[in-house]
Amino acid sequence: MTQLPTPGATPAAPPPAEPLPTAAPVRPRWRETLGLLARNPTAAVSAVVLVLIVLVAVFDETLAPDGPNEQDPSLQLQPPSWAHPFGTDEFGRDVFSRVILGAATSLRVGFLSVAFALVVGTLIGLLAGFYGTWVDDVLMRLMDVLFAFPAVLLAIAIVAIRGAGPANAILAIGIVYVPIFARVTRASVLGVREEVYVRASRSVGASDWRLITRHVLPNAAPPIIVQTSVSLAFAVLAEAALSFLGLGPRRPDPSWGLMLADGRGFIEQAWWYAVFPGLAIVVTVLCFNLLGDGLRDVLDPRQRTLMAGSGR
Amino acid sequence: MTAPGEGAPDVLVSARGLEVHFPIRSGGALRRTTGALRAVDGVDLDVYRGETLGLVGESGCGKSTLGNALLRLVPPTGGTVTFDGLDVTGMGRRQLRELRRRAGMVFQDPFASLDPRRTVAQTVSEPLEVHGLHPGRQARVARVRELLELVGLDPAVAARYPHEFSGGQRQRVGIARALAGEPDFLVCDEAIASLDVSVQAQVLNLLRRLQRQLGLTLLFISHDLSAVRHVSDRIAVMYLGRVVEVGPAAAVAAAPQMPYTRALLSAVPLPHPELERSRQRIVLRGDVPSPSRVPSGCRFRTRCPDVFEPCPDVDPALQPVGSAPGHVAACHLHGVVGTPVDGSGSTPAASGPPGATASGVRGTG
Ligand SMILES: Nc1ncnc2c1ncn2[C@@H]1O[C@H](COP(=O)(O)OP(=O)(O)OP(=O)(O)O)[C@@H](O)[C@H]1O
Ligand code: SF4
Numbered sequence: 001m002t003q004l005p006t007p008g009a010t011p012a013a014p015p016p017a018e019p020l021p022t023a024a025p026v027r028p029r030w031r032e033t034l035g036l037l038a039r040n041p042t043a044a045v046s047a048v049v050l051v052l053i054v055l056v057a058v059f060d061e062t063l064a065p066d067g068p069n070e071q072d073p074s075l076q077l078q079p080p081s082w083a084h085p086f087g088t089d090e091f092g093r094d095v096f097s098r099v100i101l102g103a104a105t106s107l108r109v110g111f112l113s114v115a116f117a118l119v120v121g122t123l124i125g126l127l128a129g130f131y132g133t134w135v136d137d138v139l140m141r142l143m144d145v146l147f148a149f150p151a152v153l154l155a156i157a158i159v160a161i162r163g164a165g166p167a168n169a170i171l172a173i174g175i176v177y178v179p180i181f182a183r184v185t186r187a188s189v190l191g192v193r194e195e196v197y198v199r200a201s202r203s204v205g206a207s208d209w210r211l212i213t214r215h216v217l218p219n220a221a222p223p224i225i226v227q228t229s230v231s232l233a234f235a236v237l238a239e240a241a242l243s244f245l246g247l248g249p250r251r252p253d254p255s256w257g258l259m260l261a262d263g264r265g266f267i268e269q270a271w272w273y274a275v276f277p278g279l280a281i282v283v284t285v286l287c288f289n290l291l292g293d294g295l296r297d298v299l300d301p302r303q304r305t306l307m308a309g310s311g312r
Numbered sequence: 313m314t315a316p317g318e319g320a321p322d323v324l325v326s327a328r329g330l331e332v333h334f335p336i337r338s339g340g341a342l343r344r345t346t347g348a349l350r351a352v353d354g355v356d357l358d359v360y361r362g363e364t365l366g367l368v369g370e371s372g373c374g375k376s377t378l379g380n381a382l383l384r385l386v387p388p389t390g391g392t393v394t395f396d397g398l399d400v401t402g403m404g405r406r407q408l409r410e411l412r413r414r415a416g417m418v419f420q421d422p423f424a425s426l427d428p429r430r431t432v433a434q435t436v437s438e439p440l441e442v443h444g445l446h447p448g449r450q451a452r453v454a455r456v457r458e459l460l461e462l463v464g465l466d467p468a469v470a471a472r473y474p475h476e477f478s479g480g481q482r483q484r485v486g487i488a489r490a491l492a493g494e495p496d497f498l499v500c501d502e503a504i505a506s507l508d509v510s511v512q513a514q515v516l517n518l519l520r521r522l523q524r525q526l527g528l529t530l531l532f533i534s535h536d537l538s539a540v541r542h543v544s545d546r547i548a549v550m551y552l553g554r555v556v557e558v559g560p561a562a563a564v565a566a567a568p569q570m571p572y573t574r575a576l577l578s579a580v581p582l583p584h585p586e587l588e589r590s591r592q593r594i595v596l597r598g599d600v601p602s603p604s605r606v607p608s609g610c611r612f613r614t615r616c617p618d619v620f621e622p623c624p625d626v627d628p629a630l631q632p633v634g635s636a637p638g639h640v641a642a643c644h645l646h647g648v649v650g651t652p653v654d655g656s657g658s659t660p661a662a663s664g665p666p667g668a669t670a671s672g673v674r675g676t677g
């Protein structure tokens with residue numbers, strides 16, 4: 001067995017003739033990513049708005065002037081005013097408060113359904129892409145079948161079978177997005193799997209598990225992150241659609257989709273009733289989409305090289 | 313193929329009849345196998361403990377595949393590989409992991425062989441973690457420092473990412489990783505080919521120093537015979553998936569015994585201008601045949617300037633040639649030895665080629 005000498009015993013290793021990197025600050029990759037993102041104004045603004053929306057959803061009870069179902073029959077369908085900035089609905093409830101309280105519902109359904117799709121879909125895509133052969137065939141055929149159903153129809157079918165309610169809406173939207181995450185992940189993994197550094201790690205004895213978790217997944221992640229952001233947009237929209245169809249959260253819980261559905265009937269007398277929850281949906285969906293686009297630009301390796309001058 | 317002569321040499325890695333055939337599949341959904349790409353096709357090769365064996369041949373002749381197959385990084389489809397007496401092809405998980413510790417690889421492209429998302433320290437300490445060497449964070453950090461110093465890098469670079477380094481520095485990181493498990497055997501697959509010319513010599517010198525210092529056995533793969541002959545103890549020449557000539561570096565370079573080796577050498581410019589002027593270039597006819605359609609008999613016959621009757625009919629085996637001990641070549645010019653194409657037995661009656669050995673074989677000398 002060869003025994004490497006200790007540094008002291010090393011017969012004076014020749015000094016490196018090439019200049020070593022100068023003392024540039026060592027920055028972790030995620031900070032670099034954040035820095036690049038900050039230089040993309042659209043994405044940066046979207047991120048800030050989304051953070052605000054999330055904060056609103058988290059502190060909804062503190063922020064909302066009224067409770068969700070506080071009614072004042074004397075104030076039915078009042079136009080926006082200082083007391084009720086978004087007006088009131090047909091029961092005299094404060095639309096502003098209900099939009100704030102509905103944020104939690106919409107975001108919870110959006111985040112949880114996308115989290116479900118992300119975990120399950122990414123796992124399937126990882127296994128299919130990394131192992132290939134019959135594992136790939138079986139898993140991806142399954143995904144094709146799932147993907148062949150129109151998304152809304154599939155969600156409706158799931159809710160029809162399992163009953164309406166937020167939990168089933170989450171499951172329905174989540175299942176719809178599983179094949180998308182599986183495909184995106186698999187495509188990305190197929191490229192990374194062939195990288196020399198993966199073979200190099202294998203050559204020093206790394207196990208499949210180690211290759212997947214330490215090398216393949218981190219390097220395959222960018223498209224998955226972008227997909228997550230874009231899917232969040234669609235999930236919020238899907239939650240609204242399901243609620244609108246009466247398949248998601250149920251009255252009188254505050255939900256943007258439900259408010260949109262109920263406000264629609266009063267659109268001529270009280271435009272604010274439907275417009276403000278609608279705006280909330282549009283802004284959230286738009287921000288997730290724009291953030292996704294920004295992330296795509298930043299995380300795309302070639303783009304990254306262009307912008308930061310760093311290889312790969 | 314065994315090296316004759318004084319005392320059996322100490323063999324560390326050995327291949328016998330080694331084959332790596334990649335299936336060629338039809339494009340359709342059924343993916344039927346329609347043929348085989350014979351990347352490595354019956355290789356017999358011994359690597360002696362402590363030596364540097366140069367493996368040369370044109371691009372696509374199967375050098376990388378052979379190097380990978382010796383370490384079971386691609387699965388052989390036939391033949392055997394032994395490492396220090398152990399059967400590599402039949403190894404289980406644990407044995408394979410130990411093989412991966414004892415045998416490392418340095419890759420051609422240092423821009424592709426380091427994970428861009430891992431620091432130098434993470435890359436170099438991966439073998440330590442995998443094999444449970446130098447347990448504990450502190451011990452590993454110390455060991456990584458030691459390894460970086462060993463390859464001539466400042467240990468302070470441990471926290472940096474690969475994109476901050478030049479090609480030569482990255483290759484040093486790659487070498488440090490390959491050495492982390494204290495291997496006996498290192499496959500250097502075109503390890504300096506993609507570096508700047510000025511850096512090539514430095515990395516080459518590093519590898520030679522490490523070999524002496526650590527008693528490594530090196531398989532040095534290159535498409536460039538001139539790059540290999542000064543660093544190698546022995547040279548193996550590969551053509552279309554087969555090792556066709558092996559011998560001491562000086563003998564192979566000075567007195568090549570196989571027409572293909574002579575052609576390879578004749579393409580090498582000589583240092584002295586006068587020698588260079590008198591150098592005879594043997595220009596090979598035609599292109600290298602596809603490894604999916606290997607010619608019958610001698611696989612070099614479609615381009616060989618010396619081709620004669622038995623060449624299409626008998627697949628030549630390696631046989632002792634020249635005057636240097638351990639010099640072998642697969643060519644009928646030295647006597648027709650090998651497997652007849654029609655599949656009957658082996659070693660047909662030797663029929664001396666028409667006035668070959670004396671005049672024809674001494675080449676550029
Ligand atoms: N994984 C693979 N699947 C199919 N064919 C392969 C694979 N790897 C290599 N080959 C083929 O096998 C043959 C030998 O390739 P290999 O990379 O071993 O050659 P090489 O001598 O190392 O060439 P180079 O000097 O270009 O590196 C080539 O025809 C190549 O296309
Ligand atoms: S066996 Fe025949 S074809 Fe092959 S190298 Fe020798 S002379 Fe040429």
Ligand SMILES: [Mg+2]
Nearest residue numbers: 375376377501
């Ligand atoms: Mg190669």
